[in-house]
Amino acid sequence: MTESVEAQDGSYAAARLRLLTQEAQSGPPRRAALSALTDQWLASLATEAAEATGTGGYALLAVGGYGRGELSPRSDLDLVLLHDPDRGGAKSVAALADRVWYPVWDLGVALDHSVRTPAEARKTAAEDLKVQLGLLDARHIAGDPALTSNLRSAVLADWRNQAPKRLPALHEMCQERAERQGELSYLLEPDLKEARGGLRDATALRAVAASWLADAPREGLEEARTRLLDARDALHLVTGRATDRLALQEQDQVADALGLLDADALLRQVYEAARRISYASDVTWREVGRVLRARDARPRRRGLLGRGRNLPEATPERVPLAEGVVELEGEAVLALSAKPERDPVLPLRAAAAAAQAGLPLSIHAVRRLAAATKPLPVPWPAEAREQLVTLLGAGESTVAVWEALEAEGLVTRLIPDWERVRCRPQRNAVHLFTVDRHLVETAVRAAGLTRRVGRPDLLLTAALLHDIGKGWPGDHSEAGEVIARDVATRIGFSAADVDTLTLLVRQHLLLIDTATRRDLDDPETVRAVAETVRDTSTLELLAALTEADALATGPAAWSTWRASLLADLVSRVAGALDTGALPDSGERAPTAEEERLAIEAARTGGPVLALHAETEPEGEGEARDEALGVELLLAAPDRPGLIAEAAGVLALHRLTVRAADLRSFDPIGEGHVALLSWRVSAEYGALPETSRLRTDLARAFDGTLDIESRLAEREAAYPRRRGVTPPPPRVTVAPGATSQTATVLEVRAHDAPGLLHRIGLALTSAAVTVRSARISTLGANAVDAFYVVGKDGNPLPEARALDVARQVEAALR
Missing domain, CATH: 1.10.110 (Hydrophobic Seed Protein)
Structure with a gap:
């Protein structure tokens, strides 16, 4: 390399660094300036290389994003070296290419390059749609401008002539990419380029416009594309990498670089831009389809003199709707x-x-x-x-x-209040959609449940409004109640209907929270729900809203197990509302199988268990559990710490506990036996052998199985997302009215192997007894409720309950 070239390279590198570190210049001006600076450097390299090699009849072209003058800080340089075979030899062209490519590589700049004759470029474009799209944005950098101009004209003419065949292929490519990458406007870690509504789709719309067959709705489209490009620029500078994936751990820094308040503001801006591009894409591809169908259906004259002439098009029919x-x-x-x-x-x-x-x-x-x-x-x-x-x-x-x-x-x-939830992200892996799309999706799901309720209009309206409070600070159900009252009144519902709608919005989590976190055998559970919902009509509306909400949230929020718990609760509450009487407070009598297991455990002194796999009901495809539910019945002589030891063994066998119930009784007058009824799912779909499970339980009970060490090994190997720190666990005491027979502790924590085992150990250390439990796992979050009593078998005093909650929380931290 000559000293002149080395000096140019150093000058370019320094100027590039200054440009990228100038906070005063960003966005389109910086991309244009970076493109112009790179043009100047490459043009100098190409000119000197052509003189040194004696090469004539060449042109250096920028294509793709670089061709559009949109260089991001870490963008590849997409270059084509075009040469006329009649004006220069292959060897001199190869030598020229080396003198251009190597300085680029030496500076560590990513390069996508090719060397072609005009005929080869057109042939490759005809065979490869991506190459053709890149050449549509070809721009001259150095060499013979006529070569560039002629190729651009030829490629554009080819594109327009081949549009009826090429555009359907381009549409299919966009659809396949969307299926792989998902919707940019809903993803928590979106790919700004590849996801639906991203920069690739914006480029596809430019290609459609260049075909002259159709054009995208332009209002707001360029602004949306610019926002995505700005976000990618900031992402490149923050990470120092050529990445298009807006990862969670980088969003706050990217937001700060763009002068936005926080990561939520960044995502909302990105989502808005993506929706604009997605909507423009939908409209444009519909228009392309309409034009192509019209071309295919156009009648032609077959007469001797009129062959090939188009007949006048028939006036499209208008059908009243x-x-x-x-x-x-x-x-x-x-x-x-x-x-x-x-x-x-x-x-x-x-x-x-x-x-x-x-x-x-x-x-x-x-x-x-x-x-x-x-x-x-x-x-x-x-x-x-x-x-x-x-x-x-x-x-x-x-x-x-x-x-x-x-x-x-x-x-x-x-609905003016819609603005606060529009494009609002939900930072919860359980949710598939933004708040506003979730509300619409809930209405879609509720539409399939309207036959179950007497007032479908109230169900659908409540579905649209149930999370409307998420745009305001504080508890979204409380805020939503106020907003729903205002919206329902504005819409024109009667005063009684407004009251019902606001109750549905305020209590839209009541049934699922109660069903999954409360003891349904406790009469106080049924009493509290019945007093809240007031009548069976409201109960059926709330039940349908609960199901629609869960189905619209995502697969982790609804399952056959959750459906069965909800149905059980609704049935009990409906019975109480119909008769005005609450169920008996006595404990449920053990079933024949439970009694048989308890008797055998009392006689043998060891653990006795039974596993029953549940089959998926037909026609329940939309409500499939992540893994089939399994009922595990375990009987063993009662002892402190039993639930912790049993949970530890289940964790070692990769069984996830969905629900648990613990009762103790004396089946044959020889000592109390603990009867644990678990609802579990196999982590990888395969159930453990009953004999191995029984052996490990016996070892755990006699102290020969080191559960802590085995779980520690598993936890060390448990995959964690890089840079993502889960929020700390939280343990609270539920209000006293929740149960008259026990104190309810609610545990919210990041789910991990052995979590229930650690909770059980903490409760044992606190010298309380677990009477029953409701275990719920949503994505990476565990939300569990434990009904505990003191040594006297009664609920804990308030101060004692708070102390136990603090002990458990400290143990989990």
Whole structure:
């Protein structure tokens, strides 16, 4: 390498570093400046290399993102060295390429390069769609501008000529990528480039526009693309790597680099941009499909003189859907006679008609409605409320229509409080969606449950509003109650219906929390729920809302086990409401099998157990548990620490405890036997052998199995996410009215092997007895409730209960 080239390289590196560290310059200006600086350096390298090798008839092109002048700090340099075979030999071109490529590599800059003749470039583009897309953005850097100009013209002409075949292939590529990478607008750790709604999709929209067959809705699109590029720039600078994955541990730093308040503000901005690109993609690909179908269906004259001539196209048929709304070419559009400026209900009527017909709502219709429609009067007229309910009750097709309304600001115009939950992230791995999409998804799920309730309109409205309080500080159920009252009144529900809706929103977690964390055999559990829900009509609404909410949250939030617990609770509460009487407070009598196991344990002095695998009911595909449930019955002579030892053995055998119940009685008058009824699931789907499980339990009870050491080995090997520190455990005492027979301790902690074992040890050390337990695991979080009593068999005094809670929390830390 010559001294001149070395000096250029050093100068470029220094100038590049200064540019990337200047806080005053960022965003599009910095990307453009970095591209221009790189152009200048590469042009100098290419010019000197051409002189040194005597190469003529060449052109150096930037393609892809670099071709668009959008270099991020760690972006690859995508380069094509084009050469005319009639004006330069292959050896001189190869030598020129080496003199350009090696300085780039020496500086540690990633390089994607190729050397081709114009004919080879066109041939490769015809065979490889990605190459063709890159060449659509080709830009001249050095050499003969005519070579670049001619290739650009040829590639663009090829693209337009081949568009009917290439665009469907491009659409399929986008869909496959979306299936692999997911939706950018909902992911907690999104890929800014590859996920649906990311930078790849924005590039695809540019390619569609270049085909002249269709164009994307441009309003807000460039701003959305710029936001994603800005976020990627900041990510590159924060990590020092060429990454597009916005990992959790880097989001606060990226937000700070962009001048945003926090990681949530960053994600919300990214989600908004992704939704704009996704919506534009949906509209654009629908238009591409319409154009291509019209081309394929276009009739042609077959006469001798008119061969090949196109016949006049027939006028598309308009099929009425609702007043002012018709179907036209596969979309719901406004009728020619529609007057949105005089019909404030038209946006909801059009949306409901589109969703009920399973059609997309035309972007032109939505924009006309957004521009011309006057606000609805408050309270809404009955038709508006009915149309909203109809829209929410349409099922899956509601989502696309709702997104179309939201893209043009109509949703926040109808429900102003929606703005606070729009694009709001939920930092909980259990949740698949942002808050607003979760609300819509809950309504979709509730639409399938409307036959179970007497007031479907209240169920669907409650589904849409149940988490509306997440946009405000404090308990979202309490905040949501206030907001729901205001929204329900605005929508025009009666005072009695408003009361019911606010109760549903305020108590939307009551049933699932009670079913999974409370002892259903305790009469106080049923009493508390019955007093809250007031009547069977509200109970059935709350039960349906609970199921819809869980199904919309994600697979970890709903299972056959949870469904059975909820059904059990609802049945007991319904019985209490119907008869006005609470169930007997006496303990449930043991079943025949439980009594048999207890008698055998009393006689042998050792553990006796039985495993019963549950089969998945047919037709329950949407509510499958992560692993099939297993009932494990264990009888053993009662002793302190029994639950901790048993839980430890289950953990060693990779059995996850979903629920537990512990009772003690004397079956044959020779000493008390503890009867543990567990509901467990196998971590990897395979149940352990009963004999091995029994052997390890016996060893644990006689002290020859070192559970702590074995669990420590497992915990050391337990996979943890790099850089992610789970929140500390929290142990609280539930209100005294929760149970009259025991003190309820609630434990919330990061789930890990042996967690229940450690909790059991802590409770044993605190000298309390576990009467029963409700174990619940949601993703990486365990939410457990333990019914404990003192040595006298009574609930703990308040001060003692608080002390025990502190001891358990300290042990878990």
